[in-house]
Amino acid sequence: MKKRERRSFDKDFKLMVVELHKSGKSSNEISRELGIPSDMVRRWSREFAFSGDTSFAGSGKQIMTAEQKEIAQLKKALKEAEIERDILKKAGQHLLQERPQIFRFMKDHQQVFAVEKMCRVFQVSRSGYYHWLNRKPSERELKNQELRTNILEVHRLTKFRLGSPKIKKELEDRGFYISRPRVARLMKELNIRSIVQKKFKVVTTDSNHGHAISPNLLDRDFTAPRPGQKWVSDITYVRTNQGWLYLTIVMDLYDRKIIGWSMSRTMEAHRTVVAAFKMAIQNRPVNPEELIFHSDRGVQYACGEFRKLLKAYRIVQSMSRKGNCWDNAVAENFFKILKSELIYQIPNLQYDQARIEIFEFIEIWYNKKRKHSYLDYLTPEQFEKSNQSKAA
Template sequence: MMKKTRRHYDEEFKKLAVDLAMVKGSLTSTANELGITPDILARWRRERLPQQDKNSSSRQQLSQEQQEIIRLKRELKEAQLERDIPKKGSRHLLQERREIFRFIKAHVAMFPVEKMCKVLKVSRSGYYSWLKQKPSKRVQETENLLKQIRTVFSASKQTYGSPRITQELLSQGIKISRPRVARLMRKAHLKSLIKKKFVVATTDTNHSYPVAANHLNRNFNPSQPGKAWVSDLTYISTSEGWVYLTIIMDLYDRKIIGWSLSQSMKAIETTIAAWQMAVKNRPITRNLIFHSDRGIQYACPAFTQLLKKHPLVLQSMSRKGNCWDNAVAESFFKSLKSELVYHQDFQTRAEAKQSVFEYIEIWYNRQRRHSGLGYLSPFEFNNGSLQNVA
């Protein structure tokens, strides 16, 4: 088991954590997901309250025109309900009432019962009578399993297929086979998001700086933490322009230990910033291979001199034109884009940064099950918890 280290949180991390808690509407759950205590997150929030109060006090009262817009939007929503209910319930319209009632029950959080009964041409009294009927033990068991499967599927941002959902249920003490999970997912029409073809985006290798040999040699499974780190850089589109994500991963547990999201490709904002976070989160205590592609951000003197300050670090680079030499880092970007980026339309760079923060710090590092780790998360793989510091 890896030795626990105290993590130091910079001001940017604190800001993103507070903003995420505001978006989620729950300080406690956000703190738990980030692996910090609610007291720490509450203190970070208090430190930002003066600025937030200043911003809120400057808001203007709603004008009559704005109130009219709100009213019209409400009426439009009613009209949309009349349109959307038949769309979602189309496969139930010609089936027996029991199937229609099941549809209504499954969508009570989305549509009013009275409206659904009217559109689907069943009586409310019939629906409520059906609700009172006690289902068989087998039906109850199936419904409970479906509920648990939906919960895991939703928590995975609709990215988990039957193998990962099965592992998650087994970890919760629920005995179930993968084929049964697959059958229930088909019955509930739950299908993991279709992954778009991932196009590898390499860094600029057209430079005259010296390049390092490939010392990693595709040894992607080191026996201890801190023996091999890999790094790469990709781009994310927003309505305000591109942002560039640089990550550093420890191959031992697949944890992202350092990352930066920048508006430029300069080394100071990409590789150097990610490296500084990585060495704070996981100090170098043994001989370490640091592997990347041949991009200018990794070969420039500003970065190579930074590595040389650590005598235990040996820089390694992929062979020319061979992306498989850095396959694990490329795999991370494939997951990030398939599970997050391709399904978002980021309006601002700040919005992209908040989403990437949540994806890395909560989902990928602490919750997502990795097939390369025996379907454990990096957090579970280390069988420990982060020690919190202010």
């Protein structure tokens, strides 16, 4: 058999191949077009990335002294160590994972690092990697790939707000019934997570005013078997580039739905609690003498204007103890969710933008799409409709 002649390439040819690769052409595409191995294209690209213009010395190497050889060997060893360090830096989270995750990392980074070096760092065999690379995907892997696609879509559609428990519930709505740990593992592989919640500092209301204080009738019992039995309300502050925005909400504890809200630039009662209350009574019927309206001791809730409204609808007023935010914990928790999932995620928030974002958060996201663990992972709207159908 005639021995196959080995092709040789000069430096200019190699540099042009590297330029093609840098321009966006894949190594496989260049391999097909030029008739050279794809791993050679990747090797030349890596060599140029590390050595620049001194790459591709070819056969014209100068005769070196013993000292120069030692320096060259040390440089080579240092370069090898730097490459291994870079692999470890990028792949630190994969070192303790199973082989499929390691092999997936190697596949994604073979344009950057030599397969042989990655195999040495991960202590896996090249034959094992290429066997995995060329294998037919298993049924579970195909299922995982479908799940990854859906997880990414849910993550995007919910504006990156959900963790694995609620993503699991969203997947169930799509017909995927899998465990929460499996969802968490796939999210980790995809390097996604819910928005990191910042610490929410509760600022209690200044109750230093001359109005009467109502007793705490709610007494931290945040359950309600029917709508229109217990409403809670609170006011929070949102910083914008054009000054403060004051948000007032009224929530029905039956289904945790925000049934009334108002946004204003000032803290007058008619722009805050009165406006939110009027929206609430339009959205949900009142049970006279039975409905408890609970809030903190703020002057807006204690003033005569608001108390006249409550009296007109025969609603019983309840107030938290002085400086005790836990007496109104559900309303406080809503503001924690709002700020961690929305407000803290928007830099340089404009006043008009804040109004639109908060409106969308309450009416579209929180009331209609956000699943609540208290409601057995239903949204307030789903919970309300489900119980209406049961009652019918």
